Amino acid sequence: MKTLKLTTFILMSLFMLSCSDDDEVMPLAEVESTTISNLHAPQEGGQGQPVSGTFTKFDFETGQETNSDTDWDIAFRGTTIAVNGGTETGTTDEPLRTSDAGVTIVNGTFEDITEVTEDIEFDQDGQDGFAIPTGSGNGWYNYDFATNILSPIPGKIIVVKTSDGKYAKIEILSYYEDAPSDIDPFEDAPRYYTFRYAYNPNDGQTTFN
Amino acid sequence: MTFWVKQGISQENKPETDSLAYYDLKEVVITATRSERKRQDIPMPVKVLSQDVISNTGLRRADEILNEQTGIITITDQSGFKGIQMQGINSEYIMILIDNVPVVGRQSGNLDLSRLALGNIERVEIIKGPSSSLYGSEALGGVINIITQKPKSNDLKLGVDAAFGSFETSDFNLSTQQKLNDFSYSVFINRLSSGGIDLDKNLQGNTIDPFENYTLSSHIKYKFSDDLKTAINYRLFYQNIDISGEREEWDNNLTSITNHKWSSKLNAHYELYFTQYQANQLETDPITDNILFNSEFNQRLFRPEIRLTYDIGSNQELISGFGSNFEFLDRNLFENDVSFNSQYVYTQYSFSAFKNLDLIVGGRFDTHSEYDSQISPKASAIYKLNDKLSIKASVGSGFKAPDFRQLYLDFTNSAVGYTVVGNRVEEAVIERLQNNNQILSLSVNPEDLGQPLEAESSLGINLGFSYQKNKFNLDFNAFRNDIQNLIDTRIIARKTNGQNVFGYINRDNIYTTGFETDLSYSFNPNFKMSLGYQLLYAFDKEAEERIDNGDVFVRDPETLVTQRLERSEYFGLPNRSRHLANFKVFYKIPEWKAFANLRLNYRSKYALFDTNGNGLIDDFDDSFVDGFSLVNLTLSKSLFDHYKFQIIGENILNNEQTGLLNLPGIRITGKIQYQL
Numbered sequence: 005m006k007t008l009k010l011t012t013f014i015l016m017s018l019f020m021l022s023c024s025d026d027d028e029v030m031p032l033a034e035v036e037s038t039t040i041s042n043l044h045a046p047q048e049g050g051q052g053q054p055v056s057g058t059f060t061k062f063d064f065e066t067g068q069e070t071n072s073d074t075d076w077d078i079a080f081r082g083t084t085i086a087v088n089g090g091t092e093t094g095t096t097d098e099p100l101r102t103s104d105a106g107v108t109i110v111n112g113t114f115e116d117i118t119e120v121t122e123d124i125e126f127d128q129d130g131q132d133g134f135a136i137p138t139g140s141g142n143g144w145y146n147y148d149f150a151t152n153i154l155s156p157i158p159g160k161i162i163v164v165k166t167s168d169g170k171y172a173k174i175e176i177l178s179y180y181e182d183a184p185s186d187i188d189p190f191e192d193a194p195r196y197y198t199f200r201y202a203y204n205p206n207d208g209q210t211t212f213n
Numbered sequence: 214m215t216f217w218v219k220q221g222i223s224q225e226n227k228p229e230t231d232s233l234a235y236y237d238l239k240e241v242v243i244t245a246t247r248s249e250r251k252r253q254d255i256p257m258p259v260k261v262l263s264q265d266v267i268s269n270t271g272l273r274r275a276d277e278i279l280n281e282q283t284g285i286i287t288i289t290d291q292s293g294f295k296g297i298q299m300q301g302i303n304s305e306y307i308m309i310l311i312d313n314v315p316v317v318g319r320q321s322g323n324l325d326l327s328r329l330a331l332g333n334i335e336r337v338e339i340i341k342g343p344s345s346s347l348y349g350s351e352a353l354g355g356v357i358n359i360i361t362q363k364p365k366s367n368d369l370k371l372g373v374d375a376a377f378g379s380f381e382t383s384d385f386n387l388s389t390q391q392k393l394n395d396f397s398y399s400v401f402i403n404r405l406s407s408g409g410i411d412l413d414k415n416l417q418g419n420t421i422d423p424f425e426n427y428t429l430s431s432h433i434k435y436k437f438s439d440d441l442k443t444a445i446n447y448r449l450f451y452q453n454i455d456i457s458g459e460r461e462e463w464d465n466n467l468t469s470i471t472n473h474k475w476s477s478k479l480n481a482h483y484e485l486y487f488t489q490y491q492a493n494q495l496e497t498d499p500i501t502d503n504i505l506f507n508s509e510f511n512q513r514l515f516r517p518e519i520r521l522t523y524d525i526g527s528n529q530e531l532i533s534g535f536g537s538n539f540e541f542l543d544r545n546l547f548e549n550d551v552s553f554n555s556q557y558v559y560t561q562y563s564f565s566a567f568k569n570l571d572l573i574v575g576g577r578f579d580t581h582s583e584y585d586s587q588i589s590p591k592a593s594a595i596y597k598l599n600d601k602l603s604i605k606a607s608v609g610s611g612f613k614a615p616d617f618r619q620l621y622l623d624f625t626n627s628a629v630g631y632t633v634v635g636n637r638v639e640e641a642v643i644e645r646l647q648n649n650n651q652i653l654s655l656s657v658n659p660e661d662l663g664q665p666l667e668a669e670s671s672l673g674i675n676l677g678f679s680y681q682k683n684k685f686n687l688d689f690n691a692f693r694n695d696i697q698n699l700i701d702t703r704i705i706a707r708k709t710n711g712q713n714v715f716g717y718i719n720r721d722n723i724y725t726t727g728f729e730t731d732l733s734y735s736f737n738p739n740f741k742m743s744l745g746y747q748l749l750y751a752f753d754k755e756a757e758e759r760i761d762n763g764d765v766f767v768r769d770p771e772t773l774v775t776q777r778l779e780r781s782e783y784f785g786l787p788n789r790s791r792h793l794a795n796f797k798v799f800y801k802i803p804e805w806k807a808f809a810n811l812r813l814n815y816r817s818k819y820a821l822f823d824t825n826g827n828g829l830i831d832d833f834d835d836s837f838v839d840g841f842s843l844v845n846l847t848l849s850k851s852l853f854d855h856y857k858f859q860i861i862g863e864n865i866l867n868n869e870q871t872g873l874l875n876l877p878g879i880r881i882t883g884k885i886q887y888q889l
Contacts, residue, residue: 049710053630053710054709055709055710093653094653095653095709111763111764111766113766113775113777131654132654133654133707137656138713139656139704139707139713140713141704142704145826146823146826146828153824155824155825155826156768156826157766157826158766158768158825159764159765159777175775178773183773185771186770186835200773
């Protein structure tokens with residue numbers, strides 16, 4: 005046991021040393037975890053009618069909603085999430101994909117996902133559907149026909165390769181305005197996303213710490 | 214044999230005054246082995262409700278009396294359909310028989326037993342687990358056989374009763390039966406009506422709509438000779454439910470059974486059975502008269518069967534049977550009328566291996582027009598250590614064929630816009646939707662569309678003992694049921710309206726395990742108490758695997774923090790209570806010709822559906838219904854020679870619950886009965 009403790013100590017010291025070295029050479033922007041509340045993602049149609057309407061686009065670099073046709077990473081309309089990579093899926097009013105961004109869903113808590121490992125593969129939108137599958141239980145949410153409540157599936161973390169090749173992770177927390185803890189599907193307004201994300205703005209870095 | 218011989222052994226031998234003389238040791242059961250046996254000799258878990266037990270409760274319908282039995286509850290599913298649950302297995306997998314032939318007409322798999330009147334019931338036999346696998350599809354969770362009264366004496370027997378109760382409920386029964394030398398008949402007529410119940414005035418519509426229904430049940434039998442007898446049973450049920458629009462139900466059953474005794478050893482039964490269940494529902498908006506829902510359902514089953522019983526001697530018996538099922542269904546949610554046909558053969562051999570050890574082995578083979586053939590073997594044993602104690606074990610398999618709905622449904626919800634399609638019509642419906650430009654993309658490979666569904670199958674094991682000594686009776690049974698290939702829905706395509714097309718797939722594997730026990734004690738012939746309990750664990754195996762792999766999470770709705778779900782926090786399948794218990798007291802005062810019969814039924818908490826998005830029911834979901842007790846009390850007094858008065862209090866603790874449970878509060882019924 006003593007050897008083990010000693011080894012750990014040495015490793016840690018080395019690690020700290022190397023860190024301080026790095027700091028001196030090139031200061032890095034920090035990865036911060038941010039929560040976005042009430043991102044409104046309206047849609048037209050539904051309930052048996054064809055769905056249409058503009059997607060609400062989001063840019064991780066600015067951490068904000070955007071109207072740009074090119075500088076966006078992911079976009080929301082109702083329960084559908086598009087990514088700025090791939091081709092059209094065929095739905096009305098969808099944005100043109102202008103970059104090579106991709107997404108994937110990983111199981112875990114937000115904290116569990118500390119880096120984009122080698123085995124993570126990113127998907128893009130296309131003729132076969134959205135990279136984040138739509139429908140209850142397929143992608144990021146479950147919809148209960150009995151209660152008419154839509155719940156984000158806990159433990160589904162969306163990992164994003166952004167339009168400029170950087171990495172982010174998102175956890176969707178609520179689909180209803182002001183993220184009520186006790187949802188009344190007839191009172192609480194849907195299509196208001198609350199999500200937490202972490203974005204690493206440093207080129208080539210795959211970690212979220 | 215079932216229908217005309219030995220029906221009343223227990224009845225006839227009973228002294229008139231104290232019919233409760235401790236325990237009825239001659240109680241016979243037909244369902245478990247397809248031949249009449251004493252309950253004590255049957256190796257499967259069996260419960261028999263005698264006519265006395267039923268009439269002493271004053272209850273009217275089969276679901277009400279079954280609800281008071283250990284390990285059995287009526288549950289309401291998410292769509293509001295009612296059905297029975299037994300050993301944690303839902304109504305879809307429990308076969309209901311009337312006089313040995315199956316009742317059809319299920320809604321989403323549920324069979325509502327409030328359709329079955331109790332006024333002319335001789336006894337109800339309950340066999341748990343699939344070990345009575347001679348019955349084929351649907352019998353994988355158990356079999357409930359409702360046996361009607363048959364004439365026993367040459368005297369005319371006439372009974373009339375009328376009951377009035379809460380919620381404008383009225384119930385009338387008329388029954389008559391008689392034996393006239395070689396001919397005998399019985400007729401039973403029932404009318405039940407209710408003014409409906411509205412528990413939540415804020416919600417539009419009633420909790421239970423007003424209804425009236427009629428049951429006619431008749432039986433004739435002719436004895437051509439001692440060796441040749443024919444019986445014909447006919448039953449008709451009609452119900453009219455008062456909604457905005459129309460809602461009607463018809464249920465017809467016609468059976469003809471001929472018993473031919475070829476020799477003292479060989480007995481043959483020739484059975485022809487026809488049944489039809491029809492339900493029409495046209496729901497309109499009360500204000501605009503627009504059609505909200507229109508459903509027409511017409512199911513028919515025709516079944517000829519021949520059964521041979523051969524008494525080999527020295528305690529050996531061989532039973533074999535074969536038959537065919539021809540099933541038809543017209544339903545306006547299907548593109549075409551559909552039909553099934555299947556053939557089956559079964560055999561069962563019972564023998565004594567050693568002194569005190571009786572064994573029954575058997576099996577059934579089914580072929581079917583729509584899915585693979587099924588073999589359902591079973592084996593069971595009973596070992597009698599002495600007069601009082603016997604040990605029972607049984608193992609068996611059962612199956613449930615994909616039903617018409619899972620194969621042929623073609624339904625689009627007009628309000629929301631999703632579509633559900635049966636397995637056989639997946640390709641055709643998708644093609645039609647594609648031609649109408651309603652499909653955005655397929656979610657499965659085109660080759661996977663219409664891949665045949667397999668039958669759901671189960672393996673059940675029951676192990677128990679029974680101890681009986683004078684005033685004391687104890688039954689214990691531990692069970693485990695594994696059900697494979699449960700049919701579930703999956704998304705097969707995305708629609709342009711943002712909704713999905715659902716198909717059916719074999720996916721889930723579940724198990725239910727636990728034990729049930731009944732303990733009763735008669736202080737004296739007039740005072741009896743009993744206690745029943747069931748412990749149940751019912752889980753989805755895939756869900757357990759996902760939890761073990763750390764793939765299931767739960768998010769706190771307040772803090773929005775997510776954490777991994779522990780195995781111990783997985784509550785199990787929906788609508789299952791860990792504990793079911795009942796306590797009953799029967800007290801009779803002979804000098805007053807009166808009795809009181811109190812029954813308490815407890816159900817521990819259960820959940821109806823997932824609310825926190827992880828797709829399973831865990832301790833953090835908020836759809837839990839707290840545990841509750843229902844207490845029913847029946848007071849009875851006989852007057853003069855032929856009259857009996859009863860007051861029946863149901864749910865006397867006035868435990869009212871709204872929501873999905875929709876439990877009305879206290880209901881009081883007064884009943885007057887005349888028996889010639």
